[in-house]
Amino acid sequence: MFPTLDPLLHSELRLAVMSLLISTEEAEFPYIKEQTGATAGNLSVQLDKLSAAGYIEVEKTFKGKKPCTICRITPTGLHAFEQYVKALKTYLKPR
Amino acid sequence: MFPTLDPLLHSELRLAVMSLLISTEEAEFPYIKEQTGATAGNLSVQLDKLSAAGYIEVEKTFKGKKPCTICRITPTGLHAFEQYVKALKTYLKPR
DNA sequence: AAATTTGGTTTATAACATAAACTTGTTTAA
DNA sequence: TTAAACAAGTTTATGTTATAAACCAAATTT
Numbered sequence: 001m002f003p004t005l006d007p008l009l010h011s012e013l014r015l016a017v018m019s020l021l022i023s024t025e026e027a028e029f030p031y032i033k034e035q036t037g038a039t040a041g042n043l044s045v046q047l048d049k050l051s052a053a054g055y056i057e058v059e060k061t062f063k064g065k066k067p068c069t070i071c072r073i074t075p076t077g078l079h080a081f082e083q084y085v086k087a088l089k090t091y092l093k094p095r
Numbered sequence: 096m097f098p099t100l101d102p103l104l105h106s107e108l109r110l111a112v113m114s115l116l117i118s119t120e121e122a123e124f125p126y127i128k129e130q131t132g133a134t135a136g137n138l139s140v141q142l143d144k145l146s147a148a149g150y151i152e153v154e155k156t157f158k159g160k161k162p163c164t165i166c167r168i169t170p171t172g173l174h175a176f177e178q179y180v181k182a183l184k185t186y187l188k189p190r
Numbered sequence: 191a192a193a194t195t196t197g198g199t200t201t202a203t204a205a206c207a208t209a210a211a212c213t214t215g216t217t218t219a220a
Numbered sequence: 221t222t223a224a225a226c227a228a229g230t231t232t233a234t235g236t237t238a239t240a241a242a243c244c245a246a247a248t249t250t
Binding site: 128135136163164 | 227228229230231232
């Protein structure tokens, strides 16, 4: 039988964000936007969802006078990502 | 940058179906239903989509007096699956 | 000081996944 | 022999998602 895939992670943009945050530990909104190619609106919504699930934490600070949104992955998020990858692999390699 | 994921394959049920067909070469509707745990309605819809995309072929025959729907993966489908796996891997392993 | 850019958020819409209801025909039980 | 139950799906309706378009506030540039 196929394990269910965490619907929060089984989304192209959210998965890309998580993938990015795993390697960078910390990233600013514009950087994530650029790396994923997402529109700002879409990214904003998806970051909210990841944040609401506790998969990432979003810190709103300032860089000089400009607002600056910093994202980090949480231990919960890391664990969820690892579980997702594990589950997904059963779909990818035929038995 | 992250490659786009074929939206036809980036779906839990359709991916499970493709995964199944890759290993079995041929499968009947009730078997796929059982293996994936899908409802008949959902499976019917998703098979239609895979079929419309040319990823699988659906043959409607009879088994004695009962209708019997047989599914097979096509070369196009196999190729799409392989591409999908390749693209997905860039999301899974952090750079 | 008007126009543009930066850094986003909110909202509206289109696509999608899913379950529920339905159909057609076949066994099985009364 | 006919009524009930079952098999094998399909169609339709609904709730969720993803996404883009529109919007906003503040800062910077012309």
